[in-house]
Amino acid sequence: MDLTLLLQMFLASIGATVLYTMIGFIPGTDETAVLMPITLAVILAGVQPIVVLTFFISAIVALNLMNAMPTLVVGLPGGVMSTPMIPHAMTIKRAGLTHENIRKAAAGSLIGVLVALPTSLLIANLIASQAGVIKEYASWLFVFGAIFLSLMGKAKLLSLLMIIPLAMLFQSLRTIYWELGIVLPEKNITTSFFLGITVGPLLVNLLSFLIPANRSKLETDKLKETLIPTISKKNLTLNPFQIIKKDESIAAMLASFFSTFVFVLSPVGLIILFGELVGKRKKDPIEKASTSIVTMSALAQSTYLSGIIICVVALGIPLSPAAIGPGGALFTAPPIFSMENNIHHALSGFEFVVAITMGALVAVTIVYYLALRYATQITTFVLTKIPHEAILGLFIGLVLLLAYMDAGLLNIFGVILIGFIGGYLNKLGMNFGIQFMTLYAAPFILSWFAK
Numbered sequence: 001m002d003l004t005l006l007l008q009m010f011l012a013s014i015g016a017t018v019l020y021t022m023i024g025f026i027p028g029t030d031e032t033a034v035l036m037p038i039t040l041a042v043i044l045a046g047v048q049p050i051v052v053l054t055f056f057i058s059a060i061v062a063l064n065l066m067n068a069m070p071t072l073v074v075g076l077p078g079g080v081m082s083t084p085m086i087p088h089a090m091t092i093k094r095a096g097l098t099h100e101n102i103r104k105a106a107a108g109s110l111i112g113v114l115v116a117l118p119t120s121l122l123i124a125n126l127i128a129s130q131a132g133v134i135k136e137y138a139s140w141l142f143v144f145g146a147i148f149l150s151l152m153g154k155a156k157l158l159s160l161l162m163i164i165p166l167a168m169l170f171q172s173l174r175t176i177y178w179e180l181g182i183v184l185p186e187k188n189i190t191t192s193f194f195l196g197i198t199v200g201p202l203l204v205n206l207l208s209f210l211i212p213a214n215r216s217k218l219e220t221d222k223l224k225e226t227l228i229p230t231i232s233k234k235n236l237t238l239n240p241f242q243i244i245k246k247d248e249s250i251a252a253m254l255a256s257f258f259s260t261f262v263f264v265l266s267p268v269g270l271i272i273l274f275g276e277l278v279g280k281r282k283k284d285p286i287e288k289a290s291t292s293i294v295t296m297s298a299l300a301q302s303t304y305l306s307g308i309i310i311c312v313v314a315l316g317i318p319l320s321p322a323a324i325g326p327g328g329a330l331f332t333a334p335p336i337f338s339m340e341n342n343i344h345h346a347l348s349g350f351e352f353v354v355a356i357t358m359g360a361l362v363a364v365t366i367v368y369y370l371a372l373r374y375a376t377q378i379t380t381f382v383l384t385k386i387p388h389e390a391i392l393g394l395f396i397g398l399v400l401l402l403a404y405m406d407a408g409l410l411n412i413f414g415v416i417l418i419g420f421i422g423g424y425l426n427k428l429g430m431n432f433g434i435q436f437m438t439l440y441a442a443p444f445i446l447s448w449f450a451k
Helices: 003-025 032-043 049-066 068-074 080-094 100-136 139-154 154-178 190-200 201-209 212-218 246-262 267-279 283-313 349-385 388-428 432-451
Strands: none
Touching: 003 032, 003 049, 003 190, 003 349, 032 190, 032 283, 032 432, 049 068, 049 100, 049 283, 049 349, 068 080, 068 100, 068 190, 068 283, 068 349, 080 100, 080 267, 100 139, 100 246, 100 283, 154 190, 154 432, 190 201, 190 388, 190 432, 201 388, 212 283, 246 267, 246 283, 283 349, 349 432, 388 432
16 A cells, blocks of 8 residues: 555545535435445546545545534434434524534534444454355345334334335346346346435425426425524634533443444434433433434444444445445446445455545544534535535436446336335335345345245
């Protein structure tokens, strides 16, 4: 590993941090939708695997903290991971303590990174020797994962019932492409199907606007007013343990530590579970909200980092929701990566440690400082200067381009079909994690039924 490569990794980390700092402040930017396409584009551009991994880890860290800022400052969900924070953020905001929201979330995020980084690498090294056994039962793990996430979700019976029909949809489209000769029989379309699931809710909304009655209900001639408070930067310490209380830091550390051991579970589910669990111990509403925000912010980092690091370093297959969704391109990015030859096989143990450590520490250092010093200014700039529609349009366009690259023009309509069905199921309560697990388990599920 020479100095030139280290410089490329450092620049990739800085670039990812800057890019996802701005994207993170845009409300409604789903993690998978903004992480996977850009990561895939970087891979297909021929960037070296170690630089790609550094870029991706920095992107995760930057996005997970900055996605919380619209939630904390103005009450708008930045992404799926920040949604559980909304009621607690509003409790503190009503008390006139918005600055506490930002400071505590930043401190919690820093704790989450610092705890998850060594713990995840340690777990990855411990289970690496058993990777072959785990891979052998991977298909069953995907099935059980889909069932477990269904039981943890809001629409339990619906989610369980739709696993098999959804698997039939994915495998039917693949079979159509094989039969028509659009793709070779050994090619398994996955990437564009992922992206179809990701943009599903947005696609459903956009298609509903084609119905005049629906469009007329949402038309308005008034501007939406959003109050962004001014926060003084005087006497703001950067020491996280002076920002949060001792019991808050302990709760964040313990939640981050234990969440790494259950990396196969839904990050959002773990955030809600652990975040609400530590909050229930507090009787005062402000203390409850404060503790929950610190813990949830830490969990947003630890759940994603552990899900990516353990799968990439130890397994070479995506077994966690974070690896299946946002990190999917690290495992499957034809013609560069496949399940048999991906980033897991391209790097050594030392290279993994260097890339992951550099990516995480560079990003968390920058975003931690920016969150404490400039969160409201960046929020104001993004909400007033960057058109939300332009960003969403860009990602939809990228999804359609990648669908075309995967299996030609017909696949664009296939991805639209998946997006519409998946998006509607998502609105009914069948979340992304269940759909991603079902996508990977589809060949196994149908072959099992055929037997």
